[in-house]
Amino acid sequence: MKRQTKHTSQEQEQLSQMQSQERSALEFATPEDLLRHDAKEVSVPPEIAERLARSLQSEPRPARSWWRRFLDR
Amino acid sequence: METLVSESSVQPERPLRPRVPLEPAEFARLYEEHSRAVYYLALRYLGDPQKAEDATHDVFLKVYRKFNEFRGDSSLRTWLYRITINHCHNLRQSWHSRNLLTTTDDSLWETAAAPVDSPLRVLELKELGERIQRTLDGLSDEYRLLLLLVADEEMSYEEIAELTQQTADAVRGKLHRARKAFALRFQQTA
Numbered sequence: 001m002k003r004q005t006k007h008t009s010q011e012q013e014q015l016s017q018m019q020s021q022e023r024s025a026l027e028f029a030t031p032e033d034l035l036r037h038d039a040k041e042v043s044v045p046p047e048i049a050e051r052l053a054r055s056l057q058s059e060p061r062p063a064r065s066w067w068r069r070f071l072d073r
Numbered sequence: 074m075e076t077l078v079s080e081s082s083v084q085p086e087r088p089l090r091p092r093v094p095l096e097p098a099e100f101a102r103l104y105e106e107h108s109r110a111v112y113y114l115a116l117r118y119l120g121d122p123q124k125a126e127d128a129t130h131d132v133f134l135k136v137y138r139k140f141n142e143f144r145g146d147s148s149l150r151t152w153l154y155r156i157t158i159n160h161c162h163n164l165r166q167s168w169h170s171r172n173l174l175t176t177t178d179d180s181l182w183e184t185a186a187a188p189v190d191s192p193l194r195v196l197e198l199k200e201l202g203e204r205i206q207r208t209l210d211g212l213s214d215e216y217r218l219l220l221l222l223v224a225d226e227e228m229s230y231e232e233i234a235e236l237t238q239q240t241a242d243a244v245r246g247k248l249h250r251a252r253k254a255f256a257l258r259f260q261q262t263a
């Protein structure tokens with residue numbers, strides 16, 4: 001009887017592991033759904049913005065258009 | 074410089090809005106809004122985080138310099154992607170010529186039997202990015218690009234067709250085959 005109880009508890013453990021795996025599994029209907037999920041997980045390295053800021057410092061400042069100068073008066 | 078997609082073919086002669094130089098604050102907003110999309114496309118198209126970082130920097134610098142050439146006849150996202158794709162394509166072309174890499178033959182995937190409609194099941198999220206990259210690396214440039222573009226919900230089939238210079242029907246047909254190729258390859262990377 002004890003043996004039977006142990007077996008049942010092992011089964012329960014396996015079942016619980018399987019259920020846990022089921023919960024952590026993700027399903028994507030299409031590759032683009034998977035890629036959308038992946039895109040959300042990817043973060044843009046902050047170094048790019050820092051490099052851009054440095055690069056823009058050496059760029060000539062764009063000339064303001066006549067209508068913008070007019071509106072800013 | 075060789076280009077994958079034509080910048081002139083979608084830019085009409087008559088501008089649809091005033092050509093305005095980009096102010097730094099506007100550029101910052103543009104970067105905030107679109108940098109993730111540009112970086113992600115570069116990352117998965119090139120398959121190298123450092124090269125994607127360089128490419129994203131170069132693309133946005135080009136955008137800053139050439140913004141007065143944006144005429145507004147396509148969406149800003151489409152215009153940004155056009156610059157990104159051409160930049161990445163040129164990089165890939167130069168590696169291919171240097172390293173004599175063979176191109177992927179998509180017909181191998183097209184003849185293989187695969188349940189196209191079955192979902193892609195993922196158990197281990199930890200290395201999912203690497204698995205996706207390995208899968209994309211095994212596809213042709215065209216299939217990889219089409220899948221990455223259609224994954225952006227801001228992009229319509231018509232815009233993808235315009236970017237890749239083909240009809241929307243051709244895009245749909247190729248996407249069907251690209252999905253199948255991706256699913257097969259993805260299963261093999263498990």
